[in-house]
Amino acid sequence: MSVLIVGGAGYIGSHAVDWFCENNYEVVVVDNLSTGHKDAINKKAKFYEGDLRDKSFMRRVFDNEVIDGVIHFAAFSIVPESMKKPLDYYDNNVYGMNVLLEIMNEYSVKNIVFSSTAATYGEPKQIPIKETDPQVPTNPYGETKLAMEKMMHWADTAYGIKFVALRYFNVGGAKPDGSIGEDHNPETHLTPIVLDVAHGTRNELTIFGNDYDTTDGTNVRDYVHVMDLAEAHRLAFEYLKAGNDSNAFNLGSSTGFSNLQIVEAARKVTGKEIPTKIGPRRPGDPSTLIADSTKARTVLNWKPKYDNVEKIIQDAWTWETKNPSGYGDK
Numbered sequence: 001m002s003v004l005i006v007g008g009a010g011y012i013g014s015h016a017v018d019w020f021c022e023n024n025y026e027v028v029v030v031d032n033l034s035t036g037h038k039d040a041i042n043k044k045a046k047f048y049e050g051d052l053r054d055k056s057f058m059r060r061v062f063d064n065e066v067i068d069g070v071i072h073f074a075a076f077s078i079v080p081e082s083m084k085k086p087l088d089y090y091d092n093n094v095y096g097m098n099v100l101l102e103i104m105n106e107y108s109v110k111n112i113v114f115s116s117t118a119a120t121y122g123e124p125k126q127i128p129i130k131e132t133d134p135q136v137p138t139n140p141y142g143e144t145k146l147a148m149e150k151m152m153h154w155a156d157t158a159y160g161i162k163f164v165a166l167r168y169f170n171v172g173g174a175k176p177d178g179s180i181g182e183d184h185n186p187e188t189h190l191t192p193i194v195l196d197v198a199h200g201t202r203n204e205l206t207i208f209g210n211d212y213d214t215t216d217g218t219n220v221r222d223y224v225h226v227m228d229l230a231e232a233h234r235l236a237f238e239y240l241k242a243g244n245d246s247n248a249f250n251l252g253s254s255t256g257f258s259n260l261q262i263v264e265a266a267r268k269v270t271g272k273e274i275p276t277k278i279g280p281r282r283p284g285d286p287s288t289l290i291a292d293s294t295k296a297r298t299v300l301n302w303k304p305k306y307d308n309v310e311k312i313i314q315d316a317w318t319w320e321t322k323n324p325s326g327y328g329d330k
């Protein structure tokens with residue numbers, strides 16, 4: 001029996017593949033390598049290169065393998081890009097989920113763990129955000145992820161496919177030995193950009209807005225280590241295999257850091273100056289996002305091990321200094 005990890009060559013997916021392999025699961029990876037990297041996939045996993053939306057390709061995978069459950073990471077995930085290309089997001093994310101659930105139903109695979117996001121909440125009514133809070137996305141990325149959650153809900157009602165939606169807040173860090181890490185092209189996320197500046201591959205960081213209603217005027221986000229996320233997926237998979245009901249969990253550290261505080265922490269970790277300038281607000285950015293992740297801690301028994309932002313930056317820095325051009329394939 002294997003766990004199928006769709007999108008297992010991407011940043012978070014590859015850390016989950018690695019973690020499942022290290023914990024002796026049989027892992028099958030599906031990825032079209034549009035943004036992922038073949039070298040990021042743990043060699044113990046069996047890899048099928050192809051597109052989730054290609055039904056005949058997906059049927060081949062399900063014919064060849066005995067799939068016990070699915071972990072789904074294969075989605076576009078960049079807020080500003082989603083504002084410019086919303087239909088690409090609906091096609092890849094929503095239609096991709098449609099095909100996946102259809103094939104799972106065809107092959108009677110009943111469990112799915114899904115990468116959802118804090119972006120499904122939009123501009124929060126209260127901080128910290130609870131799973132029961134209203135989900136009103138402010139950008140197409142969040143809209144597609146919310147639609148995907150709802151599709152799983154109705155597929156559960158109709159076909160009995162159980163799901164766990166893991167709503168991530170801001171993910172950072174890398175496997176501590178620096179062998180896998182974050183490599184997007186172009187990079188849009190704050191911590192890797194900050195570390196590119198520290199490393200000298202970029203001249204400066206533009207901070208998107210300093211007139212938000214926060215302590216220093218810059219956006220506040222809640223950072224969680226990618227290895228802790230990987231473990232949360234394993235726990236969610238086991239939760240479903242134990243016969244529990246569909247559920248949604250926030251995954252964050254429950255502590256907020258402003259963009260300026262992230263830069264300060266990176267200066268401390270790297271010992272570099274990291275020049276910054278203030279630019280305009282980035283469309284679609286909520287002011288503050290902080291998770292209440294009590295539910296994941298109590299129901300899934302999730303115990304984040306790397307619960308501090310300097311460790312997240314340190315591990316990302318180890319990856320960056322060992323692999324200044326990332327995987328070097330794009």
Ligand code: UDP
Binds near residue numbers: 282
């Ligand atoms: N950000 C920034 N400059 C950059 C990239 C990101 O100021 O070059 C800010 C962004 O506006 C947000 C925070 O960093 O307030 C985190 O953004 P990121 O894209 O990393 O993650 P998101 O919150 O969109 O998931």
